Amino acid sequence: MARVFTVKNGFALYRESLNALYTFAANGDTLCYFAPGSGEFKAMKGTIRNAESSDLYKYKGQECFRLAYTDTLFRILDASTFRPAYKIDFGTHQATRAEGLNPAVDLSDKYLVHNLTETDDYLFLSLTQNHDCPNTRNAGTVKFFQVIYNKKNGELYSFVDKTKKTVPGLIPNDLDGGIGYWPKIQMNGQPYMLLIGRALKRAVPADRLSKIPALQGLEDKEMVLITVR
Incomplete structure (x- = not known):
């Protein structure tokens, strides 16, 4: 390459x-x-x-x-x-x-x-x-x-x-049992983790998936940026 x-x-x-x-x-x-x-x-x-x-x-x-x-x-x-x-x-x-x-x-x-x-x-x-x-x-x-x-x-x-x-x-999420976090990219000095929709839905516990509005209707091939503040 x-x-x-x-x-x-x-x-x-x-x-x-x-x-x-x-x-x-x-x-x-x-x-x-x-x-x-x-x-x-x-x-x-x-x-x-x-x-x-x-x-x-x-x-x-x-x-x-x-x-x-x-x-x-x-x-x-x-x-x-x-x-x-x-x-x-x-x-x-x-x-x-x-x-x-x-x-x-x-x-x-x-x-x-x-x-x-x-x-x-x-x-x-x-x-x-x-x-x-x-x-x-x-x-x-x-x-x-x-x-x-x-x-x-x-x-x-x-x-x-x-x-x-x-x-x-990924750092395990010990706050609410959700997905772990580790930044792979940065934009304007802010860290972000990039996940494909399919992987994100697999990582979130089933009992919490329906309670997160942002994940409703998420397509498997959609890319999602996640950050922690």
Whole structure:
């Protein structure tokens, strides 16, 4: 997959297969090539896996990114300048790209980022310890964590799903037993969770479904934005 987007004084290209970001001047000249860890990776034969994906998003009109298997979130100031904004320090628990792509490598002591959402007040990170796949879920060898970083006071909160009764990546709703919540996107600094109608109706207890006016007549393929204030 490739993604092209505009930045100040040029444009950028992200290539998932190389885990690399390029920036170009408006006339097409290459200005930056950013592919941390590419030197340690050798071409592999046979099956590969992808244990982690990159995060690319726009915040307050500015493009931001964190490449897979790296620890730093950058702001793209212009086509020639990346500014580090936050560092996710896993220490020895940081997986390299070579480790993440090789299915023979044990990732049980590695932390992997599966989603990063930034709002005006918080960073929301959905993490796993070990690679998340059907085999590790069935074996019970993958752990799910939700981490919230308060940008204003530097406090960090972590939620662990020990019950294994909720969908990984959602904070269980212990207020009224309704659907859990975890933001996957942000708009204008406000976090939102996006669900298809069919999944939302399955997640709400049957005895409450008929009591929620907004869900009456909801089509299975409708998309619903959910936020918490």
